[in-house]
Amino acid sequence: MNAPTARPMSPLLHVLVVDDEATARRRLMRLLEALPDVRLAGECADADEALERIRAGGVDVVLLDVQMPGLSGLDALALWPPDGPLVIFCTAHAEHAVAAFDVGAIDYLLKPVDAGRLRKALDRARQADATLRFRTEAERHRHPPSAAAGHDGGLPVRLPLETRQGIVLLSPNEISHAQLDGALVTVHTKRGPFVCDLPLQELEQHLLPHGFVRVHRRALLNLGRVVRLEPAETGGFVARTDDGHAVEVSRQSARELRKRLGLRR
Numbered sequence: 001m002n003a004p005t006a007r008p009m010s011p012l013l014h015v016l017v018v019d020d021e022a023t024a025r026r027r028l029m030r031l032l033e034a035l036p037d038v039r040l041a042g043e044c045a046d047a048d049e050a051l052e053r054i055r056a057g058g059v060d061v062v063l064l065d066v067q068m069p070g071l072s073g074l075d076a077l078a079l080w081p082p083d084g085p086l087v088i089f090c091t092a093h094a095e096h097a098v099a100a101f102d103v104g105a106i107d108y109l110l111k112p113v114d115a116g117r118l119r120k121a122l123d124r125a126r127q128a129d130a131t132l133r134f135r136t137e138a139e140r141h142r143h144p145p146s147a148a149a150g151h152d153g154g155l156p157v158r159l160p161l162e163t164r165q166g167i168v169l170l171s172p173n174e175i176s177h178a179q180l181d182g183a184l185v186t187v188h189t190k191r192g193p194f195v196c197d198l199p200l201q202e203l204e205q206h207l208l209p210h211g212f213v214r215v216h217r218r219a220l221l222n223l224g225r226v227v228r229l230e231p232a233e234t235g236g237f238v239a240r241t242d243d244g245h246a247v248e249v250s251r252q253s254a255r256e257l258r259k260r261l262g263l264r265r
Contacts, residue, residue, distance in 0.1 A: 013122060014041040014058055018050040018073070019065040019090065024111060028063055028090070031115050038122065047071035048217075048252055051079055059085040061125050063109070066091040070217045075201055078214055079256060086130060088121045106130050159206055161187060163194045170194075172210035176225040176241040178203055180218040188245060213257065215239065215249040229257075 015038055017028045025043045032038050041059045044050040046068055053059065062085050066073040073089055080087075089108040107121035124130060158169040174189045180200045187194045187203075204212070204220055215221045221239055228240040235251035249257060 011037060013038045013125065014060045015039070015122070016041040016050065016053060016059045016062045016085070017043045018045075018047065018062055018068075019043075020045050020068040021065075024065070024090070028113060028118075031113065031118050034115070035119065035122070047073065047076040048250070051076060051252055054084050055081060061086045061088060061106075061122065063088050063090050065089075066093075072201070075214070075217070078204070078208075079252070086125050088125065161194055161196050161198065163196050165194070168194055172207055172212070172222070173224060175207070175212075176222050176243055176245060177239075177247050178207075178220040179247070188241075188243070190243065213253070213260070215247060215253045215257065217250070219247055221247050221249070223260075 015032055017025050017032070017040070019025045019028070022045075025045075029040055029043060032040050042053055044053055047064075048071055050062065050064070054062070064073040064076065064087050066089050071079075073087075077087070087105045089105045090111060090113060091108060092111045106125045109117055109121055158171060159175075161168045161170055168191075170187070170189060174191065176188050176190075178185055178187045178200065184195050184197055185200050185203060187196060200218070200220065204214055207220060207222075210222075211224045212220050212222050222241075225241045225243070226239050227242050229237040229249070230240065232238050232248070236254040237249035237257070239247040239249050241247065
């Protein structure tokens with residue numbers, strides 16, 4: 001894997017505001033408009049829309065809400081372009097600060113955001129090492145470290161899953177996909193489905209090193225178990241697994257998947 005590279009930060013910062021609450025977006029935009037060395041790059045109400053805007057270019061920094069319906073701010077980092085803009089998380093909960101820095105965020109802001117604190121966070125984004133530090137940590141978040149060749153001490157990696165039937169030990173290649181249904185996650189395996197209360201985001205961290213991809217805000221897919229990708233009317237795919245299941249692949253994830261598979265648009 002190539003090491004992330006830094007790019008020089010422009011003296012004029014183009015900042016994108018991402019928050020599902022309109023009042024929070026308006027407050028941030030007012031504060032940004034008062035800063036002479038900042039230009040507003042737009043506003044987005046969810047992470048999917050933000051990822052589309054980021055890929056269009058012209059964004060240096062994203063003020064990203066942590067908790068949003070569908071794809072959370074932390075989840076969005078798994079889909080962040082390798083050369084994507086820096087992230088400053090915005091949250092109403094101070095306990096999210098640890099998670100924010102763990103995934104490489106330049107800073108975090110507590111709501112309601114204070115003008116002076118916003119200025120300080122943007123100044124931090126201008127620091128010489130900010131881009132390289134963010135690239136490195138965001139890449140680590142996309143590809144968390146795992147035991148070499150899927151082994152630990154010579155034993156196959158097994159995922160302990162607490163289910164209604166007790167603790168089930170699963171090898172990653174047994175799992176075809178995992179889907180969030182309401183508040184619970186159903187893990188589909190060669191032995192049948194297992195319902196667990198493990199958050200999908202946490203399950204994703206366990207399975208990403210084993211060929212799994214986030215194909216929808218509510219679904220993880222094992223690429224090694226996919227036999228066919230069918231075009232969907234939404235612009236995404238329907239993935240057919242080797243055990244006959246159909247898994248929705250969102251339009252945004254379909255683009256990432258095509259790149260990963262080396263397919264032309």
